[in-house]
Amino acid sequence: MTKTLYDKLWESHVIRTYDDGSALLYVDRHLMHEVSTPQSFIAIEKKNGTLARPAANLAVPDHVVPTTRRDKPIADPLARAQTQRLVENVARHKVPFIPLNDPRQGIVHVIGPEQGFTLPGIVLACGDSHTSTHGAFGCLAFGIGASECGIVMATQAIRQQRARTMRVNIAGERGPFINAKDIALALIARIGANGAAGHAVEYAGPVISAMPMAERMTLCNMSIEAGARVGMIAPDETTFAYLEGRPMAPTGEMWRRAIDYWRTLSSDADAAFDREITLDISSVEPYVTWGTSPEDALPIGGRVPSPDEVAEPTRRTRRERALAYMGLKPGTRLEDIGIDVVFIGSCTNSRIEDLRAAAAVVEGRRVAKGVKAIVVPGSGLVCEQAEREGLAQAFLNAGFEWRQPGCSMCVGMNGDTLSPGQRSASTSNRNFEGRQGIGGRTHLMSPAMAAAAAITGHLTDVRKLAATRA
Amino acid sequence: MTPFTTLESVAAFLPEQNVDTDAIYPARYLLLMERDGLGPYLFRDRRYLGDNKRNDGFVLDREPFTQAQVLIAGSGFGCGSSREQAVWALTGFGIRCVIAPSFGEIFAGNAVKNGLLTITLPEDIVMQLGAAAERRAVFRIDLETREVHVDGERVASIDIGDNRRAALLNGWDETDIVLREDGEAIAAFEAQHRIAQPWLFQEADT
Numbered sequence: 147m148t149k150t151l152y153d154k155l156w157e158s159h160v161i162r163t164y165d166d167g168s169a170l171l172y173v174d175r176h177l178m179h180e181v182s183t184p185q186s187f188i189a190i191e192k193k194n195g196t197l198a199r200p201a202a203n204l205a206v207p208d209h210v211v212p213t214t215r216r217d218k219p220i221a222d223p224l225a226r227a228q229t230q231r232l233v234e235n236v237a238r239h240k241v242p243f244i245p246l247n248d249p250r251q252g253i254v255h256v257i258g259p260e261q262g263f264t265l266p267g268i269v270l271a272c273g274d275s276h277t278s279t280h281g282a283f284g285c286l287a288f289g290i291g292a293s294e295c296g297i298v299m300a301t302q303a304i305r306q307q308r309a310r311t312m313r314v315n316i317a318g319e320r321g322p323f324i325n326a327k328d329i330a331l332a333l334i335a336r337i338g339a340n341g342a343a344g345h346a347v348e349y350a351g352p353v354i355s356a357m358p359m360a361e362r363m364t365l366c367n368m369s370i371e372a373g374a375r376v377g378m379i380a381p382d383e384t385t386f387a388y389l390e391g392r393p394m395a396p397t398g399e400m401w402r403r404a405i406d407y408w409r410t411l412s413s414d415a416d417a418a419f420d421r422e423i424t425l426d427i428s429s430v431e432p433y434v435t436w437g438t439s440p441e442d443a444l445p446i447g448g449r450v451p452s453p454d455e456v457a458e459p460t461r462r463t464r465r466e467r468a469l470a471y472m473g474l475k476p477g478t479r480l481e482d483i484g485i486d487v488v489f490i491g492s493c494t495n496s497r498i499e500d501l502r503a504a505a506a507v508v509e510g511r512r513v514a515k516g517v518k519a520i521v522v523p524g525s526g527l528v529c530e531q532a533e534r535e536g537l538a539q540a541f542l543n544a545g546f547e548w549r550q551p552g553c554s555m556c557v558g559m560n561g562d563t564l565s566p567g568q569r570s571a572s573t574s575n576r577n578f579e580g581r582q583g584i585g586g587r588t589h590l591m592s593p594a595m596a597a598a599a600a601i602t603g604h605l606t607d608v609r610k611l612a613a614t615r616a
Numbered sequence: 617m618t619p620f621t622t623l624e625s626v627a628a629f630l631p632e633q634n635v636d637t638d639a640i641y642p643a644r645y646l647l648l649m650e651r652d653g654l655g656p657y658l659f660r661d662r663r664y665l666g667d668n669k670r671n672d673g674f675v676l677d678r679e680p681f682t683q684a685q686v687l688i689a690g691s692g693f694g695c696g697s698s699r700e701q702a703v704w705a706l707t708g709f710g711i712r713c714v715i716a717p718s719f720g721e722i723f724a725g726n727a728v729k730n731g732l733l734t735i736t737l738p739e740d741i742v743m744q745l746g747a748a749a750e751r752r753a754v755f756r757i758d759l760e761t762r763e764v765h766v767d768g769e770r771v772a773s774i775d776i777g778d779n780r781r782a783a784l785l786n787g788w789d790e791t792d793i794v795l796r797e798d799g800e801a802i803a804a805f806e807a808q809h810r811i812a813q814p815w816l817f818q819e820a821d822t
């Protein structure tokens with residue numbers, strides 16, 4: 147029997163199966179943050195329960211933490227209480243913890259891989275839908291709700307329905323400035339925000355093999371925006387090189403044994419997938435979103451579409467609503483849309499490679515008048531490295547604000563929000579209504595594209611801006 | 617968890633696709649650490665303009681839908697964030713059943729753990745049910761017989777796995793079941809997993 151990567155990961159974790167085809171899976175790793183777990187700890191303690199394996203967890207505050215003035219207590223009393231609750235919960239249950247003022251602190255999906263907590267071949271869960279990010283390492287990683295977090299904490303296991311499998315082959319040659327973010331948006335525009343629902347997606351093909359880990363994580367991160375709970379890439383030499391020497395990665399003899407096993411984790415040559423599609427990226431251009439779903443994405447050279455193109459009524463209603471919410475008229479050139487705020491950050495695009503790409507665009511230029519632009523690195527370690535490499539200074543010279551790590555304006559829980567009617571160019575993953583603040587209007591794009599928008603003050607084809615330097 | 621057996625109620629119709637969990641429960645209320653009493657925050661930014669001014673146009677604020685226990689929506693309902701508060705806000709408001717052509721997977725998983733029944737039906741049937749909801753038809757959802765009735769007429773059957781159905785009918789708590797039924801199996805698996813992938817157990821387990 148030939149097997150896909152998903153089959154191998156699934157079957158190596160099945161504790162038992164049920165009549166309806168679901169299974170109880172062993173969970174190797176659980177990431178916790180302050181927002182996903184207060185109710186989970188309460189549920190466990192109500193039963194006088196304990197954690198099955200405290201050391202299989204890693205906790206960090208990221209969603210509600212301020213990105214400025216970390217030397218002071220958190221100003222918002224609710225955010226302060228929630229962060230404090232995590233501190234108390236992990237202390238009581240002896241859960242490994244990275245505190246707020248630790249240099250390793252950052253967004254769960256950035257620090258998991260950075261610390262080597264994320265490894266190939268494992269099942270990893272976290273109370274956050276972008277847990278799909280970790281699949282970039284060839285593991286089975288998925289988001290769960292607070293009740294499921296409690297189940298995982300108490301039992302080290304979780305009931306799951308087996309997904310159908312879908313392979314997305316990425317072929318062709320990338321044009322200049324084309325990033326994994328553009329590829330993800332192009333894919334979601336094609337298959338829809340629900341297009342991969344019920345499927346575990348494996349990304350494959352020559353473009354993937356040549357991709358650095360940061361971009362693989364961006365791609366797997368966005369899988370949930372296509373409706374897939376799981377995104378995966380088979381581990382290879384790039385994966386191993388990234389992990390070797392990470393604090394929580396195996397060492398010595400264990401490392402050699404682990405690698406031997408990890409090399410078996412790829413889909414067999416003739417493995418059959420329930421669905422298979424190929425995306426040729428040779429003609430993919432830099433993408434931006436115009437609406438309130440990640441599927442509302444178009445090449446930057448395009449125009450705001452009209453609801454009249456859609457016959458089906460619920461889709462049409464959604465499009466009309468999106469246009470009204472975004473304050474856009476059909477036919478407007480995307481490049482004519484002015485912006486107020488630029489956010490470079492989030493678990494999609496806050497790694498050192500992302501910051502390098504953005505910094506290269508802003509270097510020697512100034513943020514447009516009236517635009518507020520912030521960079522929020524994904525972790526303290528990314529922050530330090532960016533400062534060492536001079537990226538932070540490049541951003542500051544251009545007029546950006548350089549912040550402390552966290553989720554920040556991706557979800558707007560820490561006070562970093564858009565005001566009603568404000569429009570952002572954002573490297574995050576969701577342009578939902580109100581996502582970045584009540585009435586805020588979000589346009590998603592890659593780090594280089596967001597940087598270009600900061601410089602011109604409107605959505606901009608970074609390729610054109612780059613040409614002006616020559 | 618509250619068991620789900622049958623219910624009879626008018627249904628609210630939200631004819632939109634991809635209603636995400638940020639719309640169902642805006643992120644800023646995730647700072648609350650409760651799971652009860654979240655009904656007032658359900659669809660908050662649809663029902664209020666700014667923080668406190670009411671926007672009365674929203675379906676759940678129109679009579680008789682303020683009493684609806686059933687919500688009917690377009691495909692992709694509950695996509696996006698994994699926040700279980702989206703489910704707690706629905707049940708807190710009084711919604712016990714959502715009917716849509718498809719659901720966000722994490723949302724559907726969260727729903728079953730809180731006595732919220734999700735029913736997946738083909739798009740055209742959902743639209744017909746939506747039209748019936750708008751003329752204030754009475755829906756009867758019967759999980760015992762797996763049937764949906766509208767104004768006394770059987771219109772659809774409920775396709776649901778035995779495990780989910782049993783959990784809903786009995787109001788079971790999954791943690792209790794897994795610990796009771798599978799504790800030994802988990803320990804046995806872990807022992808064998810420790811031998812197969814010892815590098816995952818290098819930490820000082822206590």
Ligand code: SF4
Binds near residue numbers: 253493557575
């Ligand atoms: S950066 Fe945004 S998407 Fe990522 S974990 Fe934080 S809030 Fe969620």
